Amino acid sequence: MREMILQTSVKVYTYDEFSAEDRQLIDAARKATERSYAPYSKFNVGAAVRLVDGTVVTGNNQENAAYPSGLCAERTTLFWANAQYPDVAVDTIVIAARSEGGELQVPIPPCGACRQVILEVEKRYNRTIRIVLYGKRECYVIEDGIKALLPLCFDSDFLE
Numbered sequence: 198m199r200e201m202i203l204q205t206s207v208k209v210y211t212y213d214e215f216s217a218e219d220r221q222l223i224d225a226a227r228k229a230t231e232r233s234y235a236p237y238s239k240f241n242v243g244a245a246v247r248l249v250d251g252t253v254v255t256g257n258n259q260e261n262a263a264y265p266s267g268l269c270a271e272r273t274t275l276f277w278a279n280a281q282y283p284d285v286a287v288d289t290i291v292i293a294a295r296s297e298g299g300e301l302q303v304p305i306p307p308c309g310a311c312r313q314v315i316l317e318v319e320k321r322y323n324r325t326i327r328i329v330l331y332g333k334r335e336c337y338v339i340e341d342g343i344k345a346l347l348p349l350c351f352d353s354d355f356l357e
């Protein structure tokens with residue numbers, strides 16, 4: 198028997214510590230929470246994606262009375278970005294959330310299905326995506342791509 202240790206590095210920032218460019222993207226994700234359609238959970242999630250050419254795309258969670266028919270903010274945003282700009286890789290994604298009590302103090306991490314979609318986008322453009330999770334008190338930054346949040350992941354390599 199041997200053991201594999203899979204390590205993840207998450208950098209913890211406060212909002213003020215980000216560059217002006219990052220703060221702009223974070224603010225776009227925060228703003229996107231206000232346009233979310235979440236009448237069932239009342240949990241509003243926003244995402245903002247910056248493409249490598251500087252284009253910014255935002256989105257949010259879209260719920261449905263038939264619950265599984267809704268979609269998370271991350272996937273709404275990435276699918277839209279890839280649908281509009283199929284030839285431009287994604288550089289950074291920011292995720293922000295708000296409940297009835299307002300913006301959350303600590304960041305929310307992407308759900309498993311969204312992690313899998315982020316992985317697919319990384320593979321598609323052969324480029325890791327920087328992931329920024331916004332919280333009022335602190336933010337988490339994963340610099341080196343989704344594999345840090347999805348160890349032992351299944352991707353297209355296994356289909357070859």
Ligand code: THU
Binds near residue numbers: 235257259267270
């Ligand atoms: N949600 C997201 O949009 N992103 C996440 O990372 C976690 C959860 C949404 C799905 C649903 O509309 C609501 O938040 C409550 O789960």
